[in-house]
Amino acid sequence: MKSEILYPGAFPMVRIELAEGEKIKAESGAMVACSPTIDIESKMEGGFLGALSRKFLTGEKFFFQTLRASRGAGEVLLASTVPGEVVILELDGVNEYMVQKDGFLAGADGVTIDSQMQSMTRGLLGGEGFFLLKMSGKGMLVLNSFGAIHKIELKPGQEYIVDNSHLVAWSSTTSYNIEKATSGWVASFTSGEGFVCRFRGPGLVFIQSRNPGGFGAWVRQFIPVSE
Amino acid sequence: MTIPPNALCFGDEFPASGIPCLVHVEGHGLTITFPSDHDEGESRSESVSFSTVTVSAGGLDHDQLVLTWTGSTGPRTLYLKNPAVIRAFRQAAPEHLSRPLEQAAQQVRQVRQRHRTVWTVVGATLVALVLGLWFGSDVLVELAVDRIPVEWEQKLGESAYREFLAGQDVTKDGPAVAAVKEMTQRLAGQVPNSPYRFEVTVVKSDVVNAFALPGGYVVVFTGLMKKADSPEEVAGVLAHELNHVLQRHGLERIIKQLGFVAVVSIVLGNPPGLGGVMKQLGIDLMTMKFGRAQETEADVTGLQLLYRAKINPEGMITFFQRLAEKDEGRVEWLSTHPMSSARADHLKAQLAAMPKPKAEPFTFEWATVRAGLGVPSAAIP
Numbered sequence: 001m002k003s004e005i006l007y008p009g010a011f012p013m014v015r016i017e018l019a020e021g022e023k024i025k026a027e028s029g030a031m032v033a034c035s036p037t038i039d040i041e042s043k044m045e046g047g048f049l050g051a052l053s054r055k056f057l058t059g060e061k062f063f064f065q066t067l068r069a070s071r072g073a074g075e076v077l078l079a080s081t082v083p084g085e086v087v088i089l090e091l092d093g094v095n096e097y098m099v100q101k102d103g104f105l106a107g108a109d110g111v112t113i114d115s116q117m118q119s120m121t122r123g124l125l126g127g128e129g130f131f132l133l134k135m136s137g138k139g140m141l142v143l144n145s146f147g148a149i150h151k152i153e154l155k156p157g158q159e160y161i162v163d164n165s166h167l168v169a170w171s172s173t174t175s176y177n178i179e180k181a182t183s184g185w186v187a188s189f190t191s192g193e194g195f196v197c198r199f200r201g202p203g204l205v206f207i208q209s210r211n212p213g214g215f216g217a218w219v220r221q222f223i224p225v226s227e
Numbered sequence: 228m229t230i231p232p233n234a235l236c237f238g239d240e241f242p243a244s245g246i247p248c249l250v251h252v253e254g255h256g257l258t259i260t261f262p263s264d265h266d267e268g269e270s271r272s273e274s275v276s277f278s279t280v281t282v283s284a285g286g287l288d289h290d291q292l293v294l295t296w297t298g299s300t301g302p303r304t305l306y307l308k309n310p311a312v313i314r315a316f317r318q319a320a321p322e323h324l325s326r327p328l329e330q331a332a333q334q335v336r337q338v339r340q341r342h343r344t345v346w347t348v349v350g351a352t353l354v355a356l357v358l359g360l361w362f363g364s365d366v367l368v369e370l371a372v373d374r375i376p377v378e379w380e381q382k383l384g385e386s387a388y389r390e391f392l393a394g395q396d397v398t399k400d401g402p403a404v405a406a407v408k409e410m411t412q413r414l415a416g417q418v419p420n421s422p423y424r425f426e427v428t429v430v431k432s433d434v435v436n437a438f439a440l441p442g443g444y445v446v447v448f449t450g451l452m453k454k455a456d457s458p459e460e461v462a463g464v465l466a467h468e469l470n471h472v473l474q475r476h477g478l479e480r481i482i483k484q485l486g487f488v489a490v491v492s493i494v495l496g497n498p499p500g501l502g503g504v505m506k507q508l509g510i511d512l513m514t515m516k517f518g519r520a521q522e523t524e525a526d527v528t529g530l531q532l533l534y535r536a537k538i539n540p541e542g543m544i545t546f547f548q549r550l551a552e553k554d555e556g557r558v559e560w561l562s563t564h565p566m567s568s569a570r571a572d573h574l575k576a577q578l579a580a581m582p583k584p585k586a587e588p589f590t591f592e593w594a595t596v597r598a599g600l601g602v603p604s605a606a607i608p
């Protein structure tokens with residue numbers, strides 16, 4: 001399996017070359033184009049309940065697609081719905097990443113995707129829902145963001161504070177606490193903002209340079225109210 | 228290296244994501260083997276004695292065993308997750324590590340316990356809320372309503388208001404509009420510090436109706452004004468409707484009808500979806516009926532509001548009675564406001580208990596308003 005990011009920047013596309021018999025998981029709707037040798041199967045990762053809970057609690061799409069080079073070698077082109085950068089990580093069997101619901105684009109077949117419940121306060125206050133995707137196993141993991149992806153490297157014990165709406169993924173060796181950035185919980189209720197995560201290393205934290213919720217609110221003001 | 232790595236090692240010269248490594252537990256301590264960068268290269272090993280290691284719990288869920296020590300190349304941190312390695316470490320670890328190990332294990336148990344407790348409490352609260360809503364516990368509904376900011380209510384009401392008016396023949400100005408505006412201003416003036424700014428629209432229609440949407444959006448039909456013998460009668464209906472807004476009756480009904488879905492969507496942090504959920508469930512603000520207790524509340528508070536605004540409250544009672552008696556035309560207001568003699572009697576009793584009202588007249592002539600609506604002057608009693 002070989003992967004390459006085409007047109008790096010705001011409108012990237014990922015090309016993944018598959019040998020015969022190889023397969024990858026991709027977010028449904030991520031596939032742009034593929035060789036005629038590729039078969040697309042919709043598979044419910046984590047079983048029906050897993051898929052259902054993901055759907056209900058993270059708003060994630062019900063299915064991941066499996067793209068399999070069943071009739072010979074070929075390639076697939078993947079892209080995300082929103083403009084934003086793509087980053088390819090390599091899982092080696094010991095490192096694990098927690099990924100925000102919209103952060104996953106594709107993963108090698110050896111990558112396991114679990115919905116993981118977060119603690120109550122994190123779920124309630126974080127505005128990310130109660131479930132995150134936990135990526136473990138071995139192989140390539142492709143993440144996408146809204147805006148540019150920025151990698152924060154934390155040494156053991158080093159801390160960093162991130163607005164939670166800008167989070168994409170973080171290593172499971174980090175720990176974090178949700179903290180209130182402003183007073184008035186009702187305001188954060190409606191806007192989903194006002195909370196920050198205080199991360200503590202070691203590990204990596206990937207953030208996106210744009211906030212989808214904030215962008216949505218910005219766009220909304222230009223949409224005329226129907227009369 | 229043929230055996231897959233089982234731990235992550237962090238150090239000054241390593242990348243921040245850590246380096247995967249293979250940990251072996253031996254009698255004296257640990258041997259950590261780092262894979263080579265390329266397939267042909269030699270792998271590298273480090274040995275650590277138990278005596279230099281400190282132990283804690285770490286990671287996202289505090290479920291990883293974290294070992295730290297200072298080696299020849301600087302500080303090292305090792306994250307262990309593999310149960311077999313952790314077990315081997317606990318067995319081999321000397322006396323001085325057993326207490327911190329026990330503390331770390333304790334910490335893991337505490338985190339798990341706390342998660343369980345919090346989820347149980349929240350689950351129980353949710354169930355209680357749902358049951359409470361199901362059985363119509365007004366206290367819980369009021370609690371939920373109290374949490375909803377007025378701005379949401381206004382957004383909800385305004386969108387329904389604009390949608391409704393789009394299909395109507397709106398009377399923009401003229402004596403009827405001026406009269407309704409004056410009445411509303413006099414009534415609203417008696418509610419100091421109100422978060423609501425009332426907006427009134429007169430709709431040209433023979434339907435006998437008036438309603439107020441959550442957030443303070445009031446619609447009066449000309450049909451209702453034509454039926455009224457005096458401005459005090461229209462003011463009575465307005466006072467009643469304004470109090471549905473002030474007491475947030477609309478929200479109470481919505482929360483009651485949405486029940487579980489509303490609670491879940493609010494708890495899960497998706498309140499902007501409330502309007503969408505209402506649409507999906509076919510909850511229509513226009514045809515929403517209030518409960519009997521809410522009607523009585525709006526009647527009584529409406530009566531008091533009229534009194535404070537120095538508008539003769541008798542008009543409210545006579546109009547209610549007349550609307551109920553005469554079975555002519557489409558008195559739509561009655562379909563959402565079932566009139567009963569008990570209701571009028573209750574109002575009469577309330578009024579009798581109050582000191583004599585000091586009424587002040589309106590600045591407009593009711594005859595002019597009615598003439599503007601096209602009612603023949605002979606019809607005025």
Ligand SMILES: [Zn+2]
Nearest residue numbers: 517522525564
């Ligand atoms: Zn009413």
